[in-house]
Amino acid sequence: MATRARRPQRRSEALSRERIVAAAVELLDTAGEGGLTFRALTERLATGAGAIYWHVANKDELLDAATDAVVAAALAVEPTGAADPRDEIRAVALGLFDAIDEHPWLATQLATELSRSPSGTVTPRILESIGRRVRALGVREDSWFLAATVLVQYILGGAAQNAANARVLGPGANRDEFLGTVSKVWEELDPDEYPFIRAVAEQMRDHDDREQFLAGIDLVLSGITTLYVPGE
Template structure:
């Protein structure tokens, strides 16, 4: 009697755009933008390329969709539902994006790309709205809404992105404390006449907490915004 060959298992889960985007995020997290290919997706999803192209036209669309999905999750807690003041809600938005960028190494570059090349896409208005509604609630004059909101947005994305880069630039097995000890030792060797300020902040740099410094920056910006509420441009 001839041995029976095992038939390949049929997928019980219908392939959807949402599942494709979820798999794309997983690939981006583990392999980076270079590892996100349609071939890798077909292997992860156990499907054919045609099934994926039915939902997503190309890699650029896939990257945009993955970026939008992660940002949407980061901002899932609507600022209006956060208890406290508009300042508290802005901090909640900032920390949501900070944590998302820290968790997804590829996100900072994609956000920068969308802000510069695709501001009409959904991500930029989504972030602007989350921050801008709270800027308005602070009582900022309408003529200052754009400036105040974009300053906050660029600080949040820039500082969070730099933090994420710093966290991975040390290399595997390098302790954060050891890294900053080495940097502080190098700064202390700088010429005191040429670099008096840099030498003066060595201890602050070495002992700083990334999250606390990030929130301190938010507080500085908010202090400037609230101090200038009644001023004309």
């Protein structure tokens, strides 16, 4: 009996730049930058290398696109009418904090983007998001750049340090046990050489990383409004 030739199964989704970038982010999350190869992408997307090269020219472009996609999602804070710009800045800051915490590769890639290609999409995207809200605070125009860049430096630096701490501890590590051990060591330091460290040992053990990060945002905002907002 004659049989009909089976047609190759059609992919449910057409290959697009967005699908490629999403797959690249997944590979970066699971295998790091070294695991992001076009061979790995072709296997994940069940396609040929030529189809991927149609959308992205090389690995650097792919890394830039993955970084931009994650940052764009992190910055998707919807202004709400008469919302306080300070609250919006905190929300933007936490969005970036969580994104860098969730994607271990992002801190390094952001540092590379900011220094290597400040005219690319990522740097203007972050600075615009913070800068609009700095302007809404009533900061003097001649201090917009200074205030916005100080905030950006604190946000990215603080988030990157938090992510680095998590990487040092490693997956599955007990943060409370680690901080408890450090706190005990601090408490046993020489009281003449380290009076401050001994005094804050308990506070260090009990601190919350996100609360500490937001406290830094509030300190920076207090300085900005005191120094650069007329009438404050």
